[in-house]
Amino acid sequence: MLLPDNPISGPDGDRFGFGTHAKVLCDSITTAEGLPLTIGVFGPWGMGKSSFMKVCEGLLKERGVRTVWFNPWKYDQKDEIWHALIQTVLTEIAVDLDRRREAGEETRQERLSAALDTVKRLSRAAAWLLARRAAGPLTAGFLAAEDVDAVQSALTAPGAETYLHVNRFEQDFREVVDIYSDGGRLVLFVDDLDRCHEEAAITVLDSLKLFLGEGSCVFVLAMDYQVVAEAAAKRFDREGTDGARGRQYLEKLIHFPFHLPGIPFELLYQQLSSEVTDPAVGASRELWELIEVAFAANPRRVRRFINGLNHTVRTLQQHDGRPGSDRLLHAGVLLAFQIKFPDFFSALQNDPGVWTRFDDAEFTKSDLGGRDGELAARNPGVRRLIAAVSSRRTGFSFPPPPTASVLRLLTEVLTVTGGGLTGEGDAHAG
Incomplete structure (x- = not known):
């Protein structure tokens, strides 16, 4: 008999005592204010981070909280991974908005239709940026074609400011999340960051800030802290030091570090x-x-x-x-x-x-x-x-x-x- 190594699918499959810890964390997720909020689920390779997050996802769904799951390790290239992240979130939202619009009351149909139109516009903007091979995550979606080369050169230059053009995309996304969550919050689970290529892992983290940083979102990121900190250190300190830059990067990004409890x-x-x-x-x-x-x-x-x-x-x-x-x-x-x-x-x-x-x-x-x-x-x-x-x-x-x-x-x-x-x-x- 070969034993599978798949994560458990939800709370009912919890065999390692994650339920109590997951409930406490989900209580915090559903009551947190001042969103967006980023939670890091830290644990070594093989210790059940995916299973723990599946338990959390199931508990949140039972409470009516909207969730999206994203696996970045499937995408190797930098431009692919930020685009896949955005389109995964937008697709999940679009499918559910369309379903709710078809089943909803007339007073809600107009608002849901407007939100769905915005989602489609955001999706087209992200696809346009990918087609242009813009270097690094961009968020405007309204760059003139003649500006693309200049923007690419600026964003690939050492020490360049990568937060240019972060405006309309974030605002539209915030409005969509508000309608989609009925004024609540969207919880995005990002799994297996430590399985990604170093540059891809940091691109995911950058993308959360650049594209989705204004929405009422809680980002739950599963990672081996040391692996991702080392990747960040290489990204931000090409000459190499003691890794302090990488740790500082994660400390600024992660609002709440949650260290996975050991399994007896x-x-x-x-x-x-x-x-x-x-x-x-x-x-x-x-x-x-x-x-x-x-x-x-x-x-x-x-x-x-x-x-x-x-x-x-x-x-x-x-x-x-x-x-x-x-x-x-x-x-x-x-x-x-x-x-x-x-x-x-x-x-x-x-x-x-x-x-x-x-x-x-x-x-x-x-x-x-x-x-x-x-x-x-x-x-x-x-x-x-x-x-x-x-x-x-x-x-x-x-x-x-x-x-x-x-x-x-x-x-x-x-x-x-x-x-x-x-x-x-x-x-x-x-």
């Missing part, structure tokens, strides 16, 4: 222990100790690990029937190496004795020298993992490191069926 590891165990192909191993304390030390309570990483382990178990069953628990635990540890420390995993393939030497060094609390020392330095954290799964550790029943023949078999199988794609340092990508 016990909840992950309850949800996923039955998904392990071998029930005995799936229920073992050793396997879940390995998972907790290697991946903490990160749902995405744990699912990826279990998928790889299940494939490995099935492959081993083709080799020698039902493999024993020691072999499956060896396979699990090696899979954790492959996912978190691919360099160490490769070293094991060439030198099966590496695991034993590292295990001995942890037991005697001694330093590693030569190539082993270099390998340990390149893989910070690997010694901690080896110590956690050592057969010498009290309270658990981990097997000793595998023999060279067993290790070669398992690494051969894992090379085909394992769950490793990137090292831990690249975990935020994709």
Whole structure:
């Protein structure tokens, strides 16, 4: 069985205890004054930011609040992404306005029709700017054709003022949102900013200010703070410093930082222990100790690990029937190496004795020298993992490191069926 990695669809699918935190945040969203307001939902890769925002979206819809969802990572180019953002919002509004106009009373039809006409005009203006390939987000929609080249040159010059021409578009959008939300607010969820190309991520943030900064909107942005701050630092400080410029940029943009609450590891165990192909191993304390030390309570990483382990178990069953628990635990540890420390995993393939030497060094609390020392330095954290799964550790029943023949078999199988794609340092990508 392959475990999917899709975000939950709403409050009814909440399995990780997000509901209470989401309700408090939604209370703040629905009562906030002085809009627009920008909320940053911060959390590392794989920790459930999308699921949390889906819970929030569902709760807001239950309260009659208008919402729009946008995934910027689908668009690579700078001009594509700001245009896609605007058109996504406008399309959602247009479809709903048209539906409400057809079903509404005559007294409301005229107002809804006027708002729909404004939406269409805004959409045409954005399309015109895209066709002109205007450099950077522009908001006027009324530039004369002969001004385009001059504007492009001005906006691409170092230090140029990018808030030129921010007038009519913002005013029209504000009026549309007021009608669309019945005098309330529109909540725009922007997901996966940290999956975007650096320039694209910052373009999304700029576009929110430039195009939509006057509407009664709440922008809820999901991101890994460090990833986006580094992208902003590169954008605004080409020479490179300590990243302070990037942090300052986000601090000015984000009015309320919300740090995603951690998921109790016990909840992950309850949800996923039955998904392990071998029930005995799936229920073992050793396997879940390995998972907790290697991946903490990160749902995405744990699912990826279990998928790889299940494939490995099935492959081993083709080799020698039902493999024993020691072999499956060896396979699990090696899979954790492959996912978190691919360099160490490769070293094991060439030198099966590496695991034993590292295990001995942890037991005697001694330093590693030569190539082993270099390998340990390149893989910070690997010694901690080896110590956690050592057969010498009290309270658990981990097997000793595998023999060279067993290790070669398992690494051969894992090379085909394992769950490793990137090292831990690249975990935020994709």
